Amino acid sequence: MRVGILYSRIRKDEKLLLAELRERGHDVEKVDVRKHGFGLDGTDAALEDCDLVVDRCLATSRSKYATEFCKHYDVPVVNSPDTAAVCADKVRTSLALDDAGLPTPDTTVAFTTESALEAVESYGYPCVLKPVVGSWGRLMAKLDSRNAAEAVLEHKATLGHYEHKVFYIQDFVEKPGRDIRVLATDGEPVAAMTRSGDHWLTNAAKGAETNSFEVDEEVAELVETASDAVGGGLLGVDLMETGDGYTVHEVNHTVEFKALNDASDVDVPAVVVDWLENRAAAEVEVTP
Amino acid sequence: MSTCPECGSDVALHDDLEVGEIVDCDTCGTELEVVDTAPPVLDRAPELSEDWGE
Structure with a gap:
């Protein structure tokens, strides 16, 4: 398949993804969104022939609009601009999670x-x-x-x-010094990790210690519901333990997975590319 | 190998270099963006923006 990658910076996450795609023989079209214009009638970016475009923009604003233009051009894109719009905005995320009946702060x-x-x-x-x-x-x-x-x-x-x-x-949620990140494809958990630290913020980007986490039935159900609530796709769902259950506090739509790939036994980029292949195949079936 | 546009030092590069990737200059610490790979060309990387993330 021909896969477009929307990006403005190639992180380790994108390198893992690119390596997996190329290893499987897929054509990859890297599209640096900084170098193109996106007009109502089209773009000079090579998106048209892509079977699927994957949004990996580092900047949320670019991610939101570039995916909107993909949709406008009828180019299949993951994640969808609708998912990006909800996940990029904490207010909209909170409302979506609450509307879905999920526990959220x-x-x-x-x-x-x-x-x-x-x-x-x-x-x-x-x-x-x-x-x-x-x-x-x-x-x-x-x-x-x-x-x-x-x-x-x-x-x-x-x-x-x-x-x-x-x-x-x-x-403020009194969590036990850690939160949980679950990477999911259309609500199906791929891998999960805990992020622990002494600081009240336990983001991996803040240097939290990461360890593999076994997804139980309760977490899997919350992740599936959270994914549906924001429109599905390749997502990073963040949860905190509350003592008597979990609360879902964030859903990330351009999820980073390098830390998760190191922390878990799962070959995360391989599973992600499996999912991309299935999505592209499904698009071909829909638009013969 | 390429040259740091900030301090002029040589910057050692790995084999699987990718356009858009960020490397650090070991001499001056500047974050550098790979703008070409054949041959490797480096430029100063953009500053962190508020809406960057995942």
């Missing part, structure tokens, strides 16, 4: 520092303030006191891009 959105502070006080301390767009644990604030809350809110209101004036406030 209690969340309030406020548009002024005053109403945000009221929400913070209603949760009590600590609680968490997150940017609505962002990744790798950046710009996350654990608010331990009213003084800290006032300072962070004022900084965001004064210094931030307009998106930082959408205050996303969340109940």
Whole structure:
């Protein structure tokens, strides 16, 4: 098959994917989205002949729009722009997870520092303030006191891009020093790991220790429901243990898997390419 | 082998180099983007943007 890869930076994740695709004899068209224009009538990017395009854009904004244009050109793309739009926005993710009846951290959105502070006080301390767009644990604030809350809110209101004036406030979840990342293809778990650390943030990008995690029935069911809730695809579903169950706090649509590939016994890029091959075959059946 | 555009030092490169990949200059620490592989050409990598991630 001919596979387009939308990218702006080749991480180790993309190198693993490229190696697996080439090893299986697939034609790979790397499309650096920085070098092309995407018009209503078409693009100079070589997307047209692709059986499937895989969005691996590092920048969320590029991912959202480039996939929209693929859809506009009737080029099959994973993940879909609908999935990207939900996962790229923490507000939309929270709403989708809650709509699906999933356990997810209690969340309030406020548009002024005053109403945000009221929400913070209603949760009590600590609680968490997150940017609505962002990744790798950046710009996350654990608010331990009213003084800290006032300072962070004022900084965001004064210094931030307009998106930082959408205050996303969340109940702090007392997790056991770790969270769980499950990589799934259309809701089917591929591999999972725990990410542990002393810091309240346990992102792999923050240097958390990673260990393989055995997905049980309860987690598998939550992952499948979370995947359906955001539109499916190749996803990284993040969960926290709450003592009496789990809460789903994030779903990532351009999921990184190098840490998971190292932590688990699963050949993650191989399973991902299996899934891509099946998706491409399904597209051929739909559009003969 | 290529040259760091920041400090001019030689930068050792691995065999499976890929356009779009980032390598570090061991001398000055600058993050460099591979813009060509045959022959290898390096440029300063873009700064981290707020919406980068997964």
